[in-house]
Amino acid sequence: MSVVENPMTERAAPNVQQQFAIGSAVVAVALLAGLGVIFGALPLYWSQGWESAFAENKDFRENMFLSDALLVLLELVVIGALAFGAYRLLQQYTQPGLRAGAVIGATYVVASLWFASWLGTGPLSTNFADNPTVGWAVMAVLLAALLGAAGYVYLMVPGWLGLMESLETQGWFHANPYKGNQGVRVRRGTIVGILAVGVSGIITMVSHRLFDYEHPHPTLQGATIPNDWYLTVPFTNPSVVAYLMFKVHLIMPIILGILLVWTAWHRQHADVRRLPDRDGSRDEQGLVDQSQTSGARHGRRAGDRFPVHDVSFRRGHPLDPDLECSLY
DSSP: OOOOOOOOOOOOOOOHHHHHHHHHHHHHHHHHHHHHIIIIIHHHHHHHHHHHHTTTOHHHHTOHHHHHHHHHHHHHHHHHHHHHHHHHHHTTOOOTTHHHHHHHHHHHHHHHHHHHHHHHHTHHHHHSSSOHHHHHHHHHHHHHHHHHHHHHHHHHOHHHHHHHHHHHTTTTTTTOOSSTTSOHHHHHHHHHHHHHHHHHHHHHHHHTTTTOOOEEOSSSTTOEEOOOEEEEETTOSSOEEEEEESOHHHHHHHHHHHHHHHHHHHHHOOOEEOOTTSSSSOOOEEOOOOOOOOOOSSOOOTTOOSOSSSOOOGGGOOOOTTOOOOOO
């Protein structure tokens, strides 16, 4: 009787480096898209919609305080929705080093776009003013080279993956505690010190107008020149801009405050519990988990007479005749 064998196809082992590169690219694109909606698209379309909705009502159209207040409330709702979406997305990508790689990759993409915009509006605009098509081609080749170099590093350099893993293990991209075995009073003192120094620095930057401010318009009465960050699209006439952040003097202190709170919380947060009847005081101590000793992973007990395998040295039982023992 003939037996038909079903061929078994073995699945190839996953390429960790490739998974890291693809996952970092996906998360980086999602991160840039979310930041673009929060800081660029939403304020732009809000201001345009506000002006068109109250085109015939001058009082409402020029009430920028009401417009900005409603925009902040809308921004908070959108930020909450995007944060929830980002949380659900990261649950699907748990590879070590991916979060650090995504943040570094997104920063590199923004820097590359900024550099390409500077070239297009600076040296290339003067050299290819009469032939913008060639200027666009040169700029595209330079941008492709920059992004291609990053792709090669992410795909083909194992040391980069190791660097991202070591960077991520420091806990800056997770809600992991830092020195969680310290006393709660030490951690509270740490957070107070970090917040005091950080808030003082933010107040100093705002008071010295480090982020600039809205200047009065030189010709239009009552109008102001907006204080926005944007990238100018090269070889466009009239100039087309891509907004990065509106009202920098208001948004940047908020962003720095959020980063400050995250840094302080990361440096002090840990799960604590009260140790009962310690010394009669109300002090709290950090919780130090003691790992349990692993089991023996077999069912043998002391006094078992029969060996598990063919070889036994207990009470002079004979060895396997096929086994040769050597004292040398």
